[in-house]
Amino acid sequence: MSDDLLSRLNPGPPRPADAAHAGGSGGAPVPVVQVDARPGWWRRWRVVLVLVPALALLAGTAATGQRLLWAPLPDPAPLPDQVRCWDGSIADTGTCGTPDGLRGLAWVFPSLNVRSPRCGPVERPARALERPTELRCSYQFRQRLVTVTYSRRTTLTRGLSYLDAIFPTGPLPISGGRVRFEDADRRPAGYEAAIAYADHPFAVEVAAPDAVTRDAALEDLVQFRPAGQLEQVPLSAAD
Template sequence: MTEEPGDRTLRRLARGRTSLVVLPLAVALIVTAVLGARLLWADLPETDAAEASAVCWDGEEVADAGDCGRPTGPRGLRWVFPSFRPGNDDCRDVRAQHRELGRRTMWECEFEITGSPIVITYSELAAGRDGRAALELEYADEERRTVKTKDGTPLRHEWRRELPAGGFEVMVVYAAHPYAVQVRAEERALREEGLRSTVRYRAPERMSSR
């Protein structure tokens, strides 16, 4: 059977059309295979590690809570003692009047309980052992009581005494942080009431970060 010229032309067109379809598909498969291999062997992105962050007491964002600095200044005292309100009219900076105590920050606040005056002083002690040593020397003759957690870890130390000029005082200092609060009142019961109902403490584990 003799092949007509038109049949040969049709077969050439068919082969050309097949090549046009198969060639792009082959190229696409090769590209996909290469990209897949790269993704398979590439290092996993450290998205979680890069985005993980902590917020410090002053609002600064850091990679790790251990990078947060120690609370300092009036704002730091405000964080350590949530009951401290430095913006109130009855609170004032008294560090200049008590430089001999070696406090880095010292604010005194006055208020009343059942009509009797109460004075609360919030302090940031000097860094290191010097600040704590000066405080313990001041109260060396007084009995110290330690407030502990349920597992026995010391939280705060407390000293109580009757003032020579009249009135009663309690000094409370964190066991592991350089911050202290003092409550003075005309009566012993008022001193304890002022300490119990007014003073608020930041948990030691949340001292530097939110």
């Protein structure tokens, strides 16, 4: 048998071109599919590597939004003409009014502790319709009994008239917008003196066994707020 006949009877494996047309003459070409030969674990980890940064970004964005949502709002900036009043409130300058009550008394006299067991209200006749706010405190000062009486009079005029009537000496102008009253002789309560604000209805009276102790007690035991700060102080001032 000739070689040409043998080659036609046993053609051998088909060529690539023949394989693509194995469907027959005129058939559609068979598509070639690219298969990812990498193992399955790689494909799973690739999904994780893509998702984790995305989830982290979303979590960070949510946390930032939550902080902004719950962050306290800043206090509004105070107006230039606002002040802090004696009662702690904030108001326009000149509108705070005169300190009143025990809180007002303690504001005017920072040395006064209204809760101290050494202090108590001063009893006044029941017939007095308008009574001053008064607190009397007792101290052992230099081994002597000293009493200090803080008062907020009903009006400035009444307060000064009352002190002028009970003290033979005064009013004597002193520093800080205040005036001083004192007695010349010993009284049953001892030697007494009073210091009052000249333009505000507040005064303090001190009684001691002798004049030297009385004056020392006024100096060491009593604190006065400056006359210009009785009703209001700047917002930047400490309480």
